[in-house]
Amino acid sequence: MRILLPIALVLATTALNTAHAQFGGSRQYNELREEMNARFEASGRGQLDLANQNEQLRSEVAGLRGQVEVLLHEIEQLKQRQRDFYVDLDDRIRGLEGHGGVAAGPGDPAAEASAYEAALNLLKEGKHTESLAAFEAFISEHPRSEMLPGANFWAGNAALQAREIVSARSFFNTVISNWPNDAIAPDAMLGLANSLRLMGEARQSEDTLRRILERYPDSSAAQVASQRLSGQ
Structure with a gap:
C-alpha cells in the first residue's frame, strides 16, 4: 500500500499535467483536478483507518497475551496449593493411622482418614460428581472430625x-x-469469589476478593485476589 500510493501519485500528477496542457484552465481540467484530489483524500483516509485498525489489533493481542499469562500464573499457583494440601493430608493420615489397633467404626480415626482420602482421590481422578457425593457422606457421617474444614473445602x-x-x-x-482461622479459609474465600462470579454476581465476587486482602493479606489467595482486582 505504501509503495502503490507514490506510484499512483506520480501517475495522477502526469495525468493532470497532460490534462493541463490539453485543456489549460478549462472546466474539464478543473473537474478532473477536483476528482483526483477527492480520490487522494479518500485514499489517505483509508490508509489512516487501516493504520488505526492495525494499532487497535496489536493492542488487543497484547492485552490477550497478558490475560493468558495471568491465567497461567493462577493455574500454577492453584496447582502448588493443591500439592501442599495433598502433602498436609498425607501427614494427617499418617498421624491418624498411628492410632492403629482400633476396630473400624464410627469415630474411628483410621476410618475417617480412609473415607477422606477416597473422596479426595475421586476428585484427583476428575470424578467430580462422585467426589462431591463422597465428601457429603463424610461430612454427614463424621460431624466432629478435625478434617471437616478440608472436607467442606x-x-x-x-x-x-x-x-x-x-x-x-x-x-x-x-x-x-x-473455621475462619483455618489455613484453608483464604482459599475457601477465593472459591466463594469464583462461585459468585459464575453465578453472575460480579460485584459480590469483587467484594469477596477485597475481603481476602483485608483478612488474609499474606496468603497466596490474596495474591490471586489482588491480580484479579487490578485486572492483570
Missing part, C-alpha cells in the same frame, strides 16, 4: 467442577463461617 471444589455452583457457594461459606 474440597466438597466446594468438587461441586464447582460439577457445575453445581449453589452447592459450591454453600460449602465455601461453611468453611469461612465455621
